[in-house]
Amino acid sequence: MARSLAALCVALSFLTLAGCKGDPSSPEYWGSNIQQSRRAEDRIRMIEALRTSGKLNESFLPMLHEQLAGEKKPEVRAALARALGDLKSKDSVEPLKAALDPAAGDMSSQLANKAMVTTLGSIGDPRAVPALVPLLRAKDNYTRIEAVQVLGTMKAKEAVEPLIALATDETVEPFLNKKAIEALGNIGDPRAAPALIRMLTKERKGKSFYVESSYALFQLGQPAADALLPALEGRDEDLLKWAKANGVNPASYPMKAATVLGDLRDKRAVGALVKQLSFTHSDAQIQALVRMQAADALARLRAAEAVKPLAAMLTETDPTVRDAYVRALTRLGGRDALPALEKAAGTGDFDTREIAVRGLAMLGDGRDLPLLQKLVAAEPARTAADCKKTSEEGCDNAAALGKKRADQLAKYTKLLEAGQACAGNVGCWAQRLDKSDPLMLERAALELGRSGVADHAGTLAARLSERNTESRLALILAVTWLTEDSKDAANKLRESALPALRKQLQDEQGMTQFATVNEDLRRLVARIDHT
Template structure:
């Protein structure tokens, strides 16, 4: 606590406790303080002082329960609820439930109900679920939100149906819909799957529910995979009809289902995803998006059958689209794609060529070093030609830009040298995780993840706070592969508290929001028994 805050807090404590006689370690002391207080604000101050005193223990519960039952003022009841929530004792269940006033319309009572719901959630007692489910009908959205979060934390199966109704409620605030979706994910009940699948493509007031719905389906697991596979293959007639009625593009479920099936590494989807690599649509953007999502999923799944069709796609001129195919090949590993990558590295603008070159550096070894030497020597002249033809960022000084690009190609040589020296030796690659070259760390993570040796889970987990987004993504993916084994999961689970703390610290940081969706999924895997 800062000095500026400490002084007022100390002054308040002295005001509240001044003139007290007796032992503050006893409930009788605090009971008298509450009894002597006449004003609501003073009563609340007494309760908060008790909460901050460090004196709270189980022996205070009878007094607190009695005060909660006798107290008439909602603000004081709310303060008492916070104290009981801190104690988390099973005996507080009935007193907290009895203090609720769900039919109230006054703001101070709504705030009281909110605190009571939060306290019930902290108890962790499944017997609170029916009462909390009843609060989903509250007139106050904040009370409903606390009830939703508590039901999710309790993983209450009896809350599934009302939470589904709230998820689909068009008249509810979008934030409530999102919270209901999150709670259904935590509960993990298969009954929620149809609603969650629909919410993947739902938008209301310009707000998308995809992030929450996709995570919830991932949490549900196998039952969700069944539904997503049916959506991907176009076998869900009811969903197709609903999509048509709601103006959802037919390709939307091809894209979104592929993403989640890849997250789940659902092997049954492999044939359908391979087929999606040849998806055709009159809109080139939609065609590319469907193919890109399929490629990403196949890469995550380590579907080796995808190497050949993906190699045929890396000639794509658009750097972003080409990058997705190259990324998938890099995840798959092996040298089979190198000829196609070498060919693509000579076509297109710098951004398209560099994507292919980078892929080759992630998969090759010293045998590819002459290629990078040649490309680096030719790059200044090629950059000058491109600048003269097209212009672009940095082209005010083509010579400097060409030199910078040549140097970046030369740095890829470190990856090839490491591949030559380390080969398949995991210990060697683990040492490379400490390197300052983000691309070398990325390659080391891939080698360790594909290698499958559980003992390297700790080293990978130690680098998950990496600031470079692509490197962090790769580290997460590599560790996720190792968690497939029991030994790998045990070792990686040691890092779970650190991962959870990182997710909390980086919450709201837009720089990490997308990559941390993958980190959150990894944390969910590690939380499972």
Template sequence: MIRLLTASSLTLVLLLTLPGCKVDPTSPDYWEKSLGKARRPQDKVRVIETLRSSGHLDARFLPMLHEQLASERKPEVRAAVARALGDMKNPASVGPLGSAVEVGASDSATNLLNKELAAALGEIGDPKAAPVLLKLLTARDNYTRIEAVDALGRMRVSEAVEPLVQLATDEGAEPFLNRKAIEALGRIGDARAIPALMRTLTKERRGVSFYVESSFSLFQLGQPAADALLAALEGKDAELTQWVRKNGINPASYSFKAAEILGDLREHRAEGTLVQQLAFKNEDPRIQAGVRARAADALARMRSAAAVKPLAALVSEPDAGLRREYTHALTRLGGREALPALEKAAGQGDWYAREAAIEALTMLGDEKELPAVEKLAAAEPAKTAAECEELGGEGCGDPAALGKKRAETIARHGKRLEAAKACGADAGCWAKKLQDEDKGVVARAAMEVGRGKTAAHVGALLARMLEKDPNTRMALILGVEWLVEDTKEAAAQVKSALPVLEKQLTEEKSRTEYVRANEDLRRLVARVQRRKT
């Protein structure tokens, strides 16, 4: 029996060593042999890409892949190996990846290799990769530089601040490189970047603005940025004022751009200045309106009780766009103090100005305002007819049909008052209204739930975060923000939901209809990440 087992074992060993015998497809040896059989570079790349998607990659493959990276001559094959090592995210690969870098390269294949090496080092995220990534900032290929910038930002490499500041402000670089450097500085969060970011906030090149990236980076920097923005808002930064004059930038740019970020940062030290800016005057009506609108928005974001009275005095503003800024600010501030002024404004101005006041009236009122809204709906056909006659019929089509349609719109706004009659101050009732078919009711419910300071309802708001209507979605985000600010429990719940929110931001990056809403969502995510719970 022993002889029989020995013979069988010997036969098995011989079979495994015979040519053509199958090797374990999950083993490095199998894939190394497959690479050895591939003759053309594209075939080798195909083998490596198949390995990446096989699910077999683990630490056992590191020696083989490191050897391939060092011995392979074709840059495109080495680039595929770099991608595989990036997938594995093992710090042991930092050295081999760094040794493969060829900074002075100019051919497209080696440029691609450098780009993939930078991306892989960024995926690994080990601090030891910083020197190589800093070196890659000087590469000739812009795509390689972008990967290096992105990696340094994600790794929060403080040594990268000065070179990134230079890149952010380099007028000879491509604007998309400037943008990436600005974003990376925000991620790193070092206050040394603030002077440069304060300039890129208003500086434009070739008609390209860097405001979106600069404002978010300053928001990420938090308190140190708030100090600089407050000084700019109040005109107390002499060096910045001199730079503004030298570069031909309108000083009012900082009045509304700094205001917006200070509102995002909830910087109450700016409250008095912002209230004053509600009466800002400028010979250019567009600048005047812009400064006033941004002041209203900033005061609403910081939930300023002191802003309610001055804003209520402005809701009779004839310009529909500016009136909507004021009424929207009042909607977010809440309370019944502004309702008399809104009710009066709802009967004044053109249709768009009237509707702005009606919308705010129904976002803040309750059953007491129902008769007023019903009266406005009844009077709308006559108002529309008179408006059309004054305009000579321009843009009216059929005045009677248009008047009827507008009256129906007012009645639809009134559904929010019906909801308020049913729910009152009951946050649980409003949480159920988040499932209402009417988007206006959902928007009001979101704000009422947000004001309710009940962490138990934050999940109901998060469940609707993919709401298709952008304005309704913004109300939902705002409701979550308020709960996060008011209760630690809500902040903890939102923190656990961050992966879902971050995925949503990534997937909707190219959806232009959600740009404004997702800017607010980005700030919510950053606020929760920064908060200590």
């Protein structure tokens, strides 16, 4: 079938358009050829050829606006919107708004709406907001999702209430709820805090909204903390009523609020969090979870007040729970917990004992080497005693199992030796960052983070791609603490480290092994970016 002259010209050459009349650099030339193309697909080819020709500039705006206003085919309107998106001119706002079809029912029209919303977002002019807000109720998710994201990026305060309604709407797909939550976080309006707190514990169709809601609250900052403190202390009556009506265990809120307040580093929460360390509940698992989250938050807050109560909790024999308390103590630092750790190292099964030994090694120094040696020497007898009580794996040869466990404890010697060598010398710990051993890297990072010496922030940040997640978390915490204490350190990292960290987050997106720790990395990037 013969093609139109315009389409044939495009096929021959995007740049010279051989055989076509007129000046290929002029808007009139392109406008004439677009109009002369009878088929929609030919007009789209002509528009795309213009986009790639290198000739598109602001002098083409009147022609493109005219074409957009007169074009009936939604596919072509979408192509024109993309061309206007290349120019990103504020002069295009009104023509694009006029071309939107909020009642679009067919997919082509809906995709055209999406393209125009995308272009309005790339222009970023607030005059577009009144036309975008109604699209949050569009019939199709293509347009709705794009409008949600654009309004969030534009930080459109006018969209807050409709976005809150969308975030909590149980009739839409959970993906749309999540996008609305993310947009509310980007806007950062305090009005969103109550809804976001509720969505921390909401689940629909097997989907949780915790990740999006907790980060959105982090983005809100102090207004979120203001709303979370009553939730932490069980004083938010409206929240408690909502939880009861929605079948949410009210204990969920002390746990979730503790985590977000720890992320926000709000010192006002310390007293309530210390109280949460003695939280009681008829369900032992819920009780443990609330206490564990409080311990983690207190460690992130560097709350010295937590050391004594946490040390007293090391009688806990559940390995997972004891591990949470020990990790909190190792992040807080200091020697005050060592007597309790020494006692804990002799109680419970081997996994539980080793956790206490690990804590000793992360906090101690040369003075604690005799104690570790004593524990290593005693392990074969302890293993033999364990094997008499249980028939755990390996107990068919208790002697071999005891030796294996003793060797496992002995590996912590190097951490105490490093503590002895680096006593009073922060730079010595910086040199230990070059070691490949994850335990050494973790301790060195925490020592540097607690030191307050901001000059080490760059050295720590350079290791944030560490594959071991425990080591990476220690590095993130250390960099966070140093940048909290020094705006100068944050400013330097903004210039030197931020692009690489953003790329790392992008490259590792979807990698399940980094999903949890990269939530902390994401918050660190936001802190550096906005300090």
